[in-house]
Each structure stands twice: as C-alpha cells, then as structure tokens.
Amino acid sequence: MAKRAAVIFAFVVLVAASCGVIPGTSSGAKIGVVTDIGQLEDKSFNEYSWLGAQDGAKAIGAPAPQVIVTKDTADYAANIQQFIDQKYDVIVTIGFLIGTDTLKKAQANPNIQFFGVDQFVADPAPKNYQGLIFVEAQAGYLAGIVAANITKTNKIGAVGGRSDVPPVVNYIKGYQNAAKKENSSIQVAVNYVEDFNAPDKGQASAQTMINNGADVIFQVAGLTGAGALRAACTAKIWGIGVDVDQYNSLPDAKNCIVTSAEKHLQNAVRDALKRWKDKGAQGGNFVNDATNGGIGVSPIRNITPPAGLQAKIDKAIADMKAGTLDPLK
C-alpha cells in the first residue's frame, strides 16, 4: 500500500515537474491580461479590455493572449507575477486598484511592457509602464448633445458618484456644457451622491430630478448609477449610460437607455499593443480622446433619433479632433 502510494506520488511529481517548464518557443510576443475583480465576461472593463488584447495580438501577429481573472484584490501582485514568471513580454492590467501593484512590477521588470487600463501613471513613470487614460469630458459632451436633442421638457439631469473623483466631474461638465450650447434655456440638474455603491441613493436622486420634470438622466456613478437608470426606466423617461455601452451591460435598464458615453477600451488596448510593436517600450500616460477614437457615444437605441442628431455628434467629434472644441468650456 505504502509502496503504491510512493509510486503514484513519484509519478505525479515527475509529470508535474515536466509540465512545470512551459517552453517559450512561439516566435511572437506573449501577451497576458490580468483583470480586475469580477468575471471576464462582465460586458464592461474586463471584457472589452480583453477583447482589445485579442484584437491587438492578432494585429501584431502575436499568439492568442492569455488571461488571469482576479478573484480577490489580494491576488493582484501574484497574478501579475505569474505572467512575469512565464516570461510574458506584455502584461495588461485593468482598473485603477491594480495600478499600485502594476507600478511595482514594472519597476522590478524593466524588460517587460506594462499597460494599465484606466490607470494614471504619476511621475516619475517607468519607461515600460503606460497608463491608458481617457478624456471623459469629450464623451460626456457627446452624451450632452444627445440629451439636449431628445428632451421634451427642457430639463435634464446627471447623477454623479463622487465630486472628488476627476473623471466623474469631467464627464458631467462636458455633459452640462454641451446641453447649454445646444439649447441655452435648458436646465441641467446635477447631483453628486458621494457614493458609488448605493443604488437606492442613485434611484432617489434621479427620482427627485424626475419629479422636477427632468426626462433624461445621465449616470456617472457605478452601482449608484444603476439605481438612477432604474428610476428612469420606472418613470418611463430616458437614461444615458457611462464608460461602456450599458445597453448591453445593464439588461435591467435595456429598455430606457438611449446611449452611453463610452471609453473605447477595446480600441485603446489594441492600439497600445500596436504602439508597443511599432515603437518599442511605452511609458507615461496615453490619452485616448476624439483624435484617436478613444472615446465616443454608443449607437442611439430605443428611440428614432431626431433629424440632424447624428450630424451634430459627428460635427462635435470633428471639432474636438481639430482642437476647436473644448468640452470643458
């Protein structure tokens, strides 16, 4: 009995040892993605960044990328390290919370390229770590154009997560400015709930705006915002999503989401990989904006777009590209 156990154990160790060394024989670059908490198919940051990595790998002729889905924030460093140990050439990490560990690993591994989706890399930045950031104000501006053109009551609203988180404020400023520019008599109600995880508060906040006559609500508040969109659906008015096309990611609110102010995560990651292939190590921050297709609005859903809306959106994008339109003014 003991002998048999020993033989089995020896066999397992042998097989394990032989599998432990994964040969890096493939000629192309090895690309690894470490996701943020949650699941891979989240119809949000994880999924679109992952799709971008797949597109990027294809574009630069690299083998299919691999992914490690993070289940616990304590695993960030270990998950990144796993790719380092397996001699990966490019590691993409997703979300701001993993940024701290990404920076540390980038400093310790100068020969590996790191990209951080939605991570702002502060100076002094390592030459091999690039944050992929987005100009939220431009996306918010486009959402504002849509809102101003579909409102019947001339009152629209925006529910923000926290007033001290710059991306949130920028989204909403762009939204406000666009609406005012489209229609100077429009009233824009803005409320910062100061909480990203309170759907009930988001719902209450949106409900107040609706009671005051608002018929379009833009949410920039994570889970809180999901509550705001729910209020919009219940009241049979329109909601505008944020970051990704929430028509897909929030099936609950599917029937009232008109559009979403989008960060084009998939393009951003794909283009980052191309930049790395063409120009070598990438550092600092890469700003994704209208000039490089980094931001936009989702297709109009649920309603027939008013005549000329698409033209207005296209014109705004063109002006942003040309640098003649500042969404923060």
Add this chain to the structure above:
Amino acid sequence: MRQRIARRLSAAWRTASIPVLSTALALVVAGVVVIASSAFTGNGFQPLLPVGAYLQLFVGAFGSTTAIGNTLVAAAPLMLGGLAVGLGFKAGLFNIGVAGQFLAGAFAAAVVGASLATSTGIVAVPTAFVAGALAGAALGFIPGFLKARTGAHEVVTTIMLNNAIGFLLTWGVTDLVRAPGFSFPRTGDLGNSALPILLGRNLHIGVPIAFLAIFVIRWLLERTTVGFQIRTVGANPNAARYAGMSPLLVITFTMALSGLLAGMAGAVQMLGVIGFYASGISANVGFDSIAVALLGRSNPIGILFAALLFGAFRAGAPLMQITTSVPVEVIDIIEALVILFLAAELIVRRVFRIRAARAVPEEIATVTRTWGEQVAR
C-alpha cells in the same frame, strides 16, 4: 507501539474520511463541468482537459519553491479565519462576521501601519499587527455581548455588522484617513510596517504566525480549562451552567477571541500582501474561512490542512488559467461542491460505501440548528 499508531491513524481517518472524500468527489464532478463547459463554449470536447487543468493547478501550487510560498501565503489568512470560525463552532456559535472582522483588522493594521511607516520595523510591525487583531476582537465582542446579554442571534448580528463595518470603513478611508497623492481614496504606504519577508519572494512572517496560532488554539481547546468550558458550552449550555460555568461569559469571550483571530487574518493579509486599504478590497477570506472550518471539522489540525488546500487552489489557479484556459470559476465550483458534499454527507457515504457516523459533527449541527434555540441564562 505499532498498534497505538495504527489506532490513532484509524481514528484520524474516521474524522478525516468524509472531508477528504468530499474533496475528491468535488474534483471529479467539477472535472465533468470543465469538460462540459469546454464543449459548449466551442473549444471542443476534450475529455482530458480536467486532468491537465488539475495538473497545472498542482504545479502552480506546489511545483516550485515560489509556488509553495504562494500557497502558504494564501493559506495563512485562511488558517486564522478558519480558526476564528472553528472556535465559534466549538462553542456552538456561528460567526459569519469573520468578513467584517477581517476588514476591520485590515483597516486598523493599514492605518496604524501607515502612520508608523518611518519608525523602525521592530516597533511598527508588532504595533500595526496588534492594532488589527484588537480591531477584530472589538468587532467580535459586540455580537458576543449582544448574544449573552439579550439573546440576539449571532448569525443575524454578525451579518448585519458585516455590512455596517464595510460602509463605516469606506467612509473612514475616504474622509478620515485618506492619504494624499493618490488618485483614489486609500491609506498611505506601509513602509517599515510591512511584514518582513522570511523566504523567497513573498513568504512573510505571517505564515509562521498562522501556524503558531493553529497550535495555540489546539492547546487552548484541548489542554486548558477555558477550552473545556468553550467545548462544554457548545455541547450543552444548560449542563455547563449546572456545572458552575457561565455560558454568557464563555460566549462573549469566544466571540471576542474569534474576532481577534479574524482581525489577525486581516492584519496578516494587509501587512503581508495587500499593503493599503481602499474601499473595494476583497473580504473573500471571511467567507472562505467558513468553508475552511467546515472542511477542517473545526479541528485546528483539520483547519490547517483545509486552509492549505484552499490556499493551493488560490495559488495554483493563475497557472491553470494561463496554460489550459480553464476559467478560474472552476475553483469556486470545486469549493462549493466540497461544502455541498460535506453537508450532504449521505451522498459521500453512499458513493464510497462508508458506514454512518454515530453523531452529527458539531459544526454541521451549529450551522443547521434552528434559530429559535435560546441560551440558558
């Protein structure tokens, strides 16, 4: 001599057989899920995929010194958390509040640690660690005291406290102790308060502390009067009271000690791995600890092995994902199945043809006990 060893081994097997066989059965069933999910997602029918996946899981967990280090580091907070839950089971208490106590411990350790970042390590590390442990103990004391004083069921109070503490700490980190210079609310860097690395890349001093805790709690439960009181109260509070013990005191003490262990788990994870507190950090350890305690049959040595198993799953999962593209969720499935089979012992006994146990294990009894029962006053 030989006979004695044989007798002890067979006694150990009697306790361990169901957990071990439940795990084996869970691996088999999860393997079927792996094959099915691969077939249904267009990756084709690969009957050997589970074998490859488990092999990579094993290599990722034990295949190198680094891998073993990762396993131990992942297991350390689970050992402490498992002890926290297991200790509660011994006294007939179901502490679901380990998640909250874990976060409280992590938060306190992070705040104290960051404030001592530039002090010498010999002062900073123990102070931050003790702060975390005490925060957990304080949070564990509340439901214990409430139960002893008012009879409020600890399952209800600890679940509610989990939510309360989560929101309280989010407020704390955003408005009270937010460190400047970061783009999101978090505590400052730990500096010298980080747990010293003993071996390799990440094997920190929290690992031996967790091992030590296993043996201290085992000693406490089996060799001290306090331990005897805890077990007696767990077995029968009325009898304990009749024997001159104070169940109320024992319950309060046990919950506080359970919270202390959970707080230590938080401190170990914070000072050894995470490094800063931010709203959104995971408290999975809190819930995995319940599974660990159940799998370990509330026995400290059992908890040690259960924590190592769960730690190995955690440490091995990344390599499994990279090399076989099997999704990490299979680990969740395995862990859930283990608990399912433990609770539905009959299935395991049928499959492996084992005779029925004489009594229901105490932790299963605690978990499934109705809430109507009142502790004697």
